[in-house]
Amino acid sequence: MNTARKLSQDEIELSKETYALFAGLMYQLAGVNLPLNSKNEALIKNRLIRVLRAYQFESYEEYWKYLKNGSDSVKQEFISALTTNMTSFFRENSHFEWLRKYLKAHFEKLYSLRIWCSASSTGQEPYTIAICVYETLTESQRAHVKILASDIDLEVLKKASLGYYTENEITGLTKEQILKFFDRLNQQGEPLYRVKDFLRNMVQFSQFNLMSEKYEFKRPFDIVFCRNVLIYFDEKTVKEVIEKLSQSLNKDGFLLLGHSESGNIKNENLKALSKAIYQRKESHEKN
């Protein structure tokens, strides 16, 4: 072990064989597909060098030996290092304009609603959903809305459930929304904002891997958000995940994907409505 100085990414070689081991494990654990090319090679080196440094390993091979027989938390750390968590409030806003209209129409006929945000990253997406619910529905209607937010990455889930954001991380919100839904914590210095308790309490966070064999929930959902994660999966995984998501929806329930992800989604349970919005066709009994 070398404790004398930090090794730079360029000083440690990542062989093709070791690259394949890391990429294979990431595929097996998270479904994330990292075929060998210069972009992915740079990504793996760049992200894992930090883990190497933290443990003071001198080579990727040394880290691999530690990782392959490592505990769940060692594997979790590896997943956290290699997932891409980019997100923002009101990202791909047409979905939230759609959501506001849907919420009004839904509560004209029904009295409860279940929403699942299935790749929630650091929380901006489920809190955006909660803001739409808060701004659109009455207090008594809101009491019957359940928002479940999940992600495979425990680090981002922790950040999401704590609800602290820097100035950069709250872009997408209006001044009024910041005042209404956030406490500004340090009045001097770098601003830090925290989601107010009443909004935080509207979202329940839990770890969930979209690669799970079965999606077991007590009841199906009216809306599932699964945005900007399928792009990291291969075609086979996308097909399987979409099938399981469609089975997690109520009849007439909606699946929302990222704007760039909806190109070749073909699933007999789903019909395409508008940009990256799909609707469940038949009840589960009929399939």
Ligand SMILES: C[S@@+](CC[C@H](N)C(=O)[O-])C[C@H]1O[C@@H](n2cnc3c(N)ncnc32)[C@H](O)[C@@H]1O
């Ligand atoms: C780019 S972010 C997208 C966040 C948000 N949905 C959005 O559109 O802004 C992708 C998220 O998918 C998560 N992810 C990757 N593989 C996953 C899996 N197998 N199961 C659940 N979440 C996964 C990552 O941890 C990451 O937080």
